[in-house]
Amino acid sequence: EVQLVESGGGLVQPGGSLRLSCAASGFTFSTYEMIWVRQAPGKGLEWVSHISAAGGTIYYADSVKGRFTISRDNAKNSLYLRMDSLRADDTAIYYCARLEMATIQWYYYYYVDIWGKGTTVTVSS
Amino acid sequence: IQLTQSPSSLSASVGDRITITCRASQDIRNDLGWYQQKPGKAPKGLIYAASRLQSGVPSRFRGSGSETEFTLTISNLQPEDFATYYCLQHNSYPALTFGGGTKVEIK
DSSP: OOEEEEEOOEEEOTTOOEEEEEEEESSOGGGSEEEEEEEOTTOOEEEEEEEOTTSOOEEEOTTTTTTEEEEEETTTTEEEEEEOSOOGGGOEEEEEEEEEEEEETTEEEEEEEEEOOOEEEEEOO | OOEEEEOSEEEEOTTOOEEEEEEESSOOTTOEEEEEEOTTSOOEEEEETTTEEOTTOOTTEEEEEETTEEEEEEOSOOGGGOSEEEEEEOTTTTSOEEOOOEEEEEO
16 A cells, blocks of 8 residues: 655744654655655645755755754655754645656646655744 | 645535636646645645646546646535645756645534
8 A cells, every 4th residue: 555654743842942754665666756845733734845865955945944853764664854943834734745746748847746644843942 | 937826715515516726936837736635644645746646546536737736626524524734846856945824623
């Protein structure tokens, strides 16, 4: 079964750090680009970060740039999100997700086809 | 690129046909998908490339549109379709943008 399972969430004080993990199974993890998406309580979805299949290309939303670090270990089928200098507005459910790509008439279309169940991060004193 | 969904919420009955709109702040070709999220659950993919169904998605879901205006139509609304729906653009890949969401409630 294709599956993504996040872990590492919890309660942390403002200014603190946390490392989220996402364990992938049921597919060839090393061939897929991966993303993190978050959802603040009662709010919509927000893309956080992207990493290429080999890990060499990385992008961040402006809201987390300079504070969050995405990485992956393809030998361990795992995706990570290191979060530093956490703020109250980082409080959210964090989802890891697989990015699928379809080629239609020589054009690439990207979409999320597999989502984890999420891990909750609460930043509060 | 900003995505604006309308309405933000709607009430409908089982069997109804509903339409949700997603407007992009600039031309994004057809680089848009739709996602469904039920309370307490992760999102689920419905549509990609504006109009193509993801695997396993019922045919009562239909996506259309291009450039700056897109719609998600659900025909013969079923009880399991009451959820919040989000559009997502990848024209600015790898930076992605979600719309604000549309909550579909039972009338």
